[in-house]
Amino acid sequence: MRRVLISGASIAGPALAYWLDRYGFDVTVVERSAGVRQGGYPIDVRGSAIEVCARMGILPALREAAVNTRRLTALHPDGRVAGRVEVERLLGTGQTQRDVELPRGELSDLLYALTKDRVEYVFGDSIRTITQHGDTVGVTFEQGAPRTVDVVVGCDGLHSRTRSLAFGPEPDYHRYLGFCFAGFSVPNTAGLYREAVLQNGPGLGATMYAIRDQPRLFTLMVFTGPQPPRGWTADDVRRRVRERFAGFGGEVPRLLDAMDAADDLYFDTVSQIRMPSWSAGRVVLAGDAGYAPSFLSGQGTSLALTGAYVLAGELHRAPEHAFSRYEAAMREYVRRNQDMAVGASFLFPRTRPGLWLRNQGLRAAPLLSRLSSRIDRNATALTVEDYQAPTAA
Numbered sequence: 001m002r003r004v005l006i007s008g009a010s011i012a013g014p015a016l017a018y019w020l021d022r023y024g025f026d027v028t029v030v031e032r033s034a035g036v037r038q039g040g041y042p043i044d045v046r047g048s049a050i051e052v053c054a055r056m057g058i059l060p061a062l063r064e065a066a067v068n069t070r071r072l073t074a075l076h077p078d079g080r081v082a083g084r085v086e087v088e089r090l091l092g093t094g095q096t097q098r099d100v101e102l103p104r105g106e107l108s109d110l111l112y113a114l115t116k117d118r119v120e121y122v123f124g125d126s127i128r129t130i131t132q133h134g135d136t137v138g139v140t141f142e143q144g145a146p147r148t149v150d151v152v153v154g155c156d157g158l159h160s161r162t163r164s165l166a167f168g169p170e171p172d173y174h175r176y177l178g179f180c181f182a183g184f185s186v187p188n189t190a191g192l193y194r195e196a197v198l199q200n201g202p203g204l205g206a207t208m209y210a211i212r213d214q215p216r217l218f219t220l221m222v223f224t225g226p227q228p229p230r231g232w233t234a235d236d237v238r239r240r241v242r243e244r245f246a247g248f249g250g251e252v253p254r255l256l257d258a259m260d261a262a263d264d265l266y267f268d269t270v271s272q273i274r275m276p277s278w279s280a281g282r283v284v285l286a287g288d289a290g291y292a293p294s295f296l297s298g299q300g301t302s303l304a305l306t307g308a309y310v311l312a313g314e315l316h317r318a319p320e321h322a323f324s325r326y327e328a329a330m331r332e333y334v335r336r337n338q339d340m341a342v343g344a345s346f347l348f349p350r351t352r353p354g355l356w357l358r359n360q361g362l363r364a365a366p367l368l369s370r371l372s373s374r375i376d377r378n379a380t381a382l383t384v385e386d387y388q389a390p391t392a393a
Contacts (some may be wrong), residue, residue, distance in 0.1 A: 001135075001151060002024070002026050002150060003025075003149040003150045003151070004026065004027050004151045004152075005030065005139060005149040005151070005153070006027065006029045006030070006152075006153045006155055006246075007030055007031075007126070007127050007153070007160075007162045008029075008031060008154065008155035008156035008157060008160075008287075009033075009036060009106060009112065009121060010108055010155070010157065010287075011304040011305065012155035012289075012307060013156075014029065014108070014111035014112055014115050015056075015304065015308035016153060016155060016286060016308035016311060017115045018111065018118075018308075019218070019308060019309055019312030019313065020116055020315065021118045022312075023313075023315070023316035024316075025315070027119040027120065028120040028122060028149075029060045029121050029122070030144075031121065031122070031126075032126035032142075032244050036105075036108050036109060036112045037108060038108075038109075039103070039104070039105045039185065040105050041100060041103075041113070041209065041218050041220060041295070042067050042209050043102065043103075043104045043300070043301040044099060044100070044298045044299070044302065045101075045301055046100075046215075046299065047099070047302060047376065047379070047380035047381075048333070049303075050098060051273050051310045051384040052305050052384060055384075058110055058111075058114060061112065062100045063100055064383060065106045066100050066101060067101045067103065067194070067212060068101070068103050068194055068212070069087050069194055069195065069196050069209070069210075070087055070088075070194045070195065070373070071087060071195045072084070072087060072198065073195060073196070074199075074358070074359055075197065075200070075250055075251075076199075077200070077201040077250075077252075078149055078250060079249045079250020080202070080250075082359040082362075083359045083360075085362045086130050093144070101242075103388075104301070106145075124143065125141050125143040126141065126156075126161060127142075127152075127165065128140045128141055128142050130152060130165045130166055132281045132282060132283070135150070135240070136148050136150060136282070137150070137151070137152050137281075137283065139152060147232075149250070151282050151284065152166075153284050153285070153286055154166070154285045154286070154289040155285075155286050155287050155289055155308075157288045157292075158174075158268070158273060158287050158288045158289075162283065162285065162287075166280045166281075167285075169285075173275045174228040175271060175272040175274050176269055176271050177269075177272065177296065178225075178343065178350075179270035179348065180222070180225060180228060180240075180267070181220050181221060181267070181269075181270060181271065181295075182207070182220070182221045182238075182259065182265060183219065183265070184219055184258070184259055184262035184264050184266065184383045185216045185217065185218050186208075186217050186255060186259075187217075187258070188215055188216055188217045189254070191226070191251075194210060194212065195210050199248065200348065200358075201248065201355070202351050202352050203223060203225075203348070203349075203351075204224070204244060204245060204248075204348075205220070205221075205222040205223075206219070206222075206245065206255055207219065207220040207249070207350045208286060209253070219255055219258075221241050222348050223240075223245075227269060229267070232267060238260060238265075242255065258366070270295065270296060272291075272292050272294050272341065272342075273291055274338065275290060277327070278290040280326075284311065286304065286311050287300075287303065287308070288300060288304065291303060291307070291334045293334070293337050293338045293341050296348075297338065297341035297376070299337040302337075303333070303334060303337060306384070307326075309384070310329050310330055310382075310385070313385065313388075314329070314387075317387055329382070329385070330382070332381065333381045333382040336377075336381050337381075338381075340375070340378050346371065
């Protein structure tokens with residue numbers, strides 16, 4: 001069981017490729033995009049995932065790329081300040097010194113650079129069919145020649161093609177959490193520096209992230225509503241966002257105008273993937289493909305990194321029992337972090353009373369301390385095991 005095909009080259013895929021290569025596996029990563037995807041909103045590496053990154057030797061580079069957001073400012077719909085809190089006060093000094101927030105694309109770049117000379121990457125292609133033959137898996141592609149491998153790993157995200165082929169249609173596992181979001185970048189005309197600004201109405205949130213001293217802000221427009229149909233066009237998204245944020249003042253009108261011109265507009269639902277099993281025969285899932293927690297948890301990246309580490313370690317240690325041991329190690333950790341997202345209301349309260357309580361909470365040290373403690377407990381719930389020494393340098 002040495003030939004492994006990984007679908008997806010964002011976070012879980014390259015991280016898994018790194019560890020499998022270290023353990024002597026023959027690894028290929030196929031990615032439908034033409035290259036490593038750039039940009040994206042800031043993501044967090046926390047708790048147990050910090051230890052995984054340290055063992056990969058990339059923790060110093062992660063800290064160098066860190067956003068180091070220092071302050072969260074909440075605004076009323078008309079743009080008036082509702083509250084401010086220093087991030088150290090929100091998360092605790094220990095967490096801000098230990099955990100890392102950085103742009104998603106920069107983490108993807110780091111992982112790709114770490115593995116590109118060691119494993120085969122095939123960009124601009126994707127899996128078309130998967131056929132299992134006992135001890136091997138036959139795979140055909142949209143572009144390339146068919147291959148036979150020992151294991152296929154789906155690391156291809158929330159809308160995983162691998163999952164659909166091997167486990168069945170996405171609606172069987174997709175759990176919509178009641179929010180949608182549109183993300184895009186805008187010029188930093190507000191002059192923000194290492195700050196996140198969140199302008200809320202009930203069930204609505206316009207968030208601006210200032211990434212270090214970069215000239216552009218990353219923006220997320222988040223709103224509640226029925227689950228939208230698949231296949232919305234960019235114009236559909238722009239129209240819906242404008243409808244939901246009509247009447248907002250402050251920075252929102254400028255953001256809406258910038259959205260119309262944005263060439264990096266991205267839209268999706270805030271959703272989770274919940275599955276009774278992450279493996280079927282010799283096909284297995286890791287990261288968002290198997291257990292997306294949604295960005296409300298702040299733990300999607302950490303689950304991807306730790307899941308990749310555990311899966312590779314178990315494949316190396318005992319291939320025939322790897323998938324069951326992988327699930328046994330990860331299942332409770334995943335459950336805790338997914339459950340945290342379901343109850344998340346701090347950033348995007350759905351009601352006026354909830355919004356008022358959130359804004360009051362920005363001034364309440366005990367509430368912030370409890371929130372910080374809960375995040376830390378869930379982020380560190382996985383013990384990072386030491387697997388057998390690698391067989392390849």
